[in-house]
Amino acid sequence: MPLKVGIVFNYLQLPDVLQYPFVINKRTDDIVIKKGMFVYTNSLEGFLIGIVEKIVLLNEYFSDALTIKAYNNNSNPNILKGLFPSDDFEYAIAIVRNLGIIEFSANSKDSIEKISRMTYPASPGKEVYLIENKTLIDFIGLDEKKGLNLGKLNSTDIEAKINMDRLLNKHFSILSISGGGKSYLTSIIIEELLTRNPSYGTPAIILIDVHGEYTYLKNVNKIKNKVKLIDMSYFQASVPQMSPYIFRKYQEQISHVQIRELAKTIKKLRERKDNNGIYGIKDIIKSIENDSDGSKSTKQALIGWLSELDRLTIFGPQENPTLNNIVNQGELIIFNLEKETSIRKKQILVDYICNRLFYLRRLQKIAPFLLIIEEAHQFCPEAAHSKALSKSIIETIAREGRKFMACLCLISQRPKKLSTTALSQTNSKLILNIKNPYDLKHLMDSSEAITKDFTDMISSLGVGEMLLMGNAVNYPVFVKVRKRNFKSNMETIILSKVCLNWKIEN
Ligand SMILES: Nc1ncnc2c1ncn2[C@@H]1O[C@H](COP(=O)(O)OP(=O)(O)OP(=O)(O)O)[C@@H](O)[C@H]1O
Ligand SMILES: [Mg+2]
Structure with missing residues (x-):
């Protein structure tokens, strides 16, 4: 049985399509309506789901400054309390923000078929109910069976x-x-x-x-x-996996000319049969040093940049x-x-x-x-x-x-x-x-x-x-x-x- 929690009423230009207020029923059980709870009412369009966005406590006795003054000035407030049962006049209003119209599937009243946007307000006088857990789980899209349990939904035990x-x-x-x-x-x-x-x-x-x-x-x-x-x-990052451009990404100062020199050396090292395609930065440096052609200054600068990278101790001949x-x-x-x-x-x-x-x-x-x-x-x-x-x-x-x-x-x-x-x-x-x-x-x-x-x-x-x-x-x-x-x-x-x-x- 759905739990009745209140009745839709007119308050401050509401209900409109987006929001409606309801007077919260006085309860004898320990269910307290709080901000963040999900509720529904039956509107002209069907099952209108919403979330309690705001709760306002009202008491007509205390809405008038003169009454409060009299209440305060009286030496024995209990007499006044007897005359005006102010506690009985306290009531709470919840303001609900509408989330959509739920259509349930024809064969199972529990599973949601479709959620559509509401285009019509809730009707004053209609009952408001607390959403049942099963419907809420479906509405939010939780996965009860295989989901990752991160905690509890606020204001619920779901x-x-x-x-x-x-x-x-x-x-x-x-x-x-x-x-x-x-x-x-x-x-x-x-x-x-x-x-x-x-x-x-x-x-x-x-x-x-x-x-x-x-x-x-x-x-x-x-x-x-x-x-x-x-x-x-x-x-260790693997040097043989690195293209000349990756070297330049890690060492921006390497120039275009130096990149060409580096590319040539890497190609040579990759083609060599005696190293099984395994080489480190030191091998690249050695190979550049041994290379007879190419400008000396280019090679020197390149070796400088490569040595700096080598000193980071990140790069090795094999990934590890x-x-x-x-x-x-x-x-x-x-x-x-x-x-x-x-x-x-x-x-x-x-x-x-x-x-x-x-x-x-x-x-x-x-x-x-x-x-x-x-x-x-x-x-x-x-x-x-x-x-x-x-x-x-x-x-x-x-x-x-x-x-x-x-x-x-x-x-x-x-x-x-x-x-x-x-x-x-x-x-x-x-x-x-x-x-x-x-x-x-x-x-x-x-x-x-x-x-x-x-x-x-x-x-x-x-x-x-x-x-x-x-x-x-x-x-x-x-x-x-x-x-x-x-x-x-x-x-x-x-x-x-x-x-x-x-x-x-x-
Ligand atoms: N869900 C929780 N339940 C209980 N305690 C928590 C929870 N979340 C965080 N805490 C407490 O807050 C402390 C700080 O959390 P955490 O180290 O995760 O912060 P952080 O956001 O990663 O911070 P930083 O940005 O500085 O890394 C934790 O040591 C823990 O004591
Ligand atoms: Mg952290």
Whole structure:
């Protein structure tokens, strides 16, 4: 039986097509009508679903200043209370924003056939009911069976089980201020993906972990055999995979003439039979030195640039670890960049990894993957002057990845600094608290679904509360993010304790 919660009435020029008010029934059970709850009424067009947007408490006794004055001045307010039963006159009004007309399928009253736009207001005098869970789950587009459980829908006890395909397919982003809970939410998504029933199909997960925040996952017994932790200090990019133009991408000063010299040398090294196609930067340098023709100054300058690249200790004769061997479906690879301080080095590493992954995916040499990039504004910034080496490939994956099932998750605390091209391609957005007005404006610019109303709500979200919108759901919803199941040792680190135990180790 649907639960009656009130009756539509006329209040301040309403109902209109977009909104209607209803007087909330006084209740004897403990159900409280709150902002964010989903309700319906039967309008001329049928089942009209809406969301409670505002609640107003009214009491005629206290709407008149003189009465309040008399009430206040009286030495014994209890006498007045006896005369005027003011408590009985308190009533609450809810203002509902209409979301659409639901048509149910003819053979099952439970499943939604179609949702269409309403064109006619709710009728005053009609009952308002609370939406039943099953209908709401269908309306929002949750996946009760196979979905990723991120927490509970606000003001309900419905688990926010997000359909994985819908979330990943068109990329997604996680945005909030620092400390808003982005990494926490990411670890919950990873928990869900790694513990998902293998028969449901799960992509490989690749995580660019800038601060080493996810390394604890390697120590969790339940999943540790599915987690590979790669310390980027030992990572090697493969020189034979690099064309002369890739060298120039990483070392911009290389001139056109030098590129020609480099191309000639690389061609020679590739054709040589004695090295099995394996060579490093040092071999290129040696080969340039031994080359008898060509201008000496060109060669000297080129050797200088190549030596500088070599000193970064990123490039080797072979890729290590070999990416096509380690990317497996249903498993997580963490590239831990914790120890890297040079932003250029970090960008080269991220650029190399993203390029290789996308290339391998296009050739179907690795499983479909989800690539999660923490601090994405460092690797794919908006500003033209901060030339991030990895920007172009991240934008390419954002634009074209979907066709090849290369999914992207961008995490950032400064949406304004994140490339608009990339951000606008992340169709689903998981937004936690954002306070900065510039960031909010940037968000509004990057997605038309984010209206002024939403930005007001985003700036008042608490820790662990998020707005989920975009392709993952039919309608934007607020979710209380659940607690994580696998604990990180970061959670037990407390400033005062660290101070007490601090010793400088010589
Ligand atoms: N859903 C949640 N439940 C309980 N606690 C949470 C939740 N989300 C976040 N927190 C708390 O907030 C803290 C900060 O979260 P987190 O490290 O994820 O922030 P962040 O957005 O990644 O910040 P930064 O941008 O600085 O990386 C966490 O350590 C945790 O204690
Ligand atoms: Mg974080």
